[in-house]
Amino acid sequence: MNEQRCACPHCSCTVDGNALMQNGKAYCCEACASGHRDGEPCRMGDCKCAEASQPRESTVDNALDETFPASDPISP
Numbered sequence: 001m002n003e004q005r006c007a008c009p010h011c012s013c014t015v016d017g018n019a020l021m022q023n024g025k026a027y028c029c030e031a032c033a034s035g036h037r038d039g040e041p042c043r044m045g046d047c048k049c050a051e052a053s054q055p056r057e058s059t060v061d062n063a064l065d066e067t068f069p070a071s072d073p074i075s076p
Contacts, residue, residue: 008032010052013044 006013007025011032019026020033027033029043036042036050 006032006049008035008042008049010049011042011047012049013042013047 003014004019004026005011006015006019006028008027011028013028013032015026015028019028020030021027022033031040031042031050034040039050041050042048
């Protein structure tokens, strides 16, 4: 039997006849189909794809520190 994996890049779930189809791809649940947009967990409790899909807070903090401050005047 041929098992199909969820199209969520970090998900380890298989999909069945009840798969959610979006843009020609099969997802195991609505959260995976939306890319865990609001941090919703996967329908499978032991799957941690939602955590892997979200940016790490430390990465976001570093990116903010490295950006050009908006309050600095533009050079002539």
